[in-house]
Amino acid sequence: MKLDDPKSLRAYAHPLRLKLIGLLRSEGPKTATQAAAALGDNVPNCSFHLRQLAKYGFAERVPGADGRERPWRATAPETSWDDDSDDPDMRAAADQLNSVLLGSYIQQAQSYLAIRGDEPAEWRAAAGFGDALVHVTADELRELTEQMEALFERFADRSADPSARPPGSRLIQLIQMAVPRETAPNS
Known part of the structure; x- marks a missing residue:
């Protein structure tokens, strides 16, 4: 799903909504009760944010195992947006979403570090952190x-x-x- 308006970007830029969509994409349909249990949140809060996700087309209801279940599923396997808009509202909304995502990534990395010592050696060796400094043009990047x-x-x-x-x-x-280290290109 491609987000192309500031309102949708801002609607998506909520930590719990991002977790809910991630859960639906990785584990399949869930009720608000199941989502709350999986995410350590409460049912009314998850229910509200699932409805908000549906309002903007990110999630939808699916038939349940019985007439009482009301599971939700993600409507797309991924979400994308452009960061190159000249529209100040789009730039601000994209920056807000990118900031929320960065916070989520940092939290996930810290959670992994907290349990890393309990991981099998093969997974400790395979997972981890790294970076590279490269000098490239925008086209090469x-x-x-x-x-x-x-x-x-x-x-x-x-x-x-x-x-x-x-x-x-x-x-x-x-x-x-991919984050430039300098504020302006070298002349």
Whole structure:
């Protein structure tokens, strides 16, 4: 789903809504009660934010196992938006969403560090942090980003199809950031 208006960006830029969509995408349909239990939140709060997600087209109701269940599902496997708008409202909304996402990524990384010592050695060796400093043009950075996304795409079918997941696989979040280190390009 491509977000192209400030109102949708701001609606999506809520920490619980991002967690709810992530849960629906990774685990499939959930009721507000199931989502609250999985996220450690309360049912009325999750119910409200699921309705808000539905209002903006991010989530929808699906038939339940019985007439009383009211599960929700994500309407798209991913969400994207452009960060290059000249519209000040779009830039502000995209910056707000990016800021909320960055906070979420930091929290997830800190949560992993808190349990890292309990992970098996093979997972401690495979997971982790790193960075690279490269001197590139804007076009080269776009090309590099496209190449990284192509690598991630190799595993995309496993999200929707649990039978495509090899034994021993785990859900891993790869976080991509391309952030200039200088405020202005060198002359």
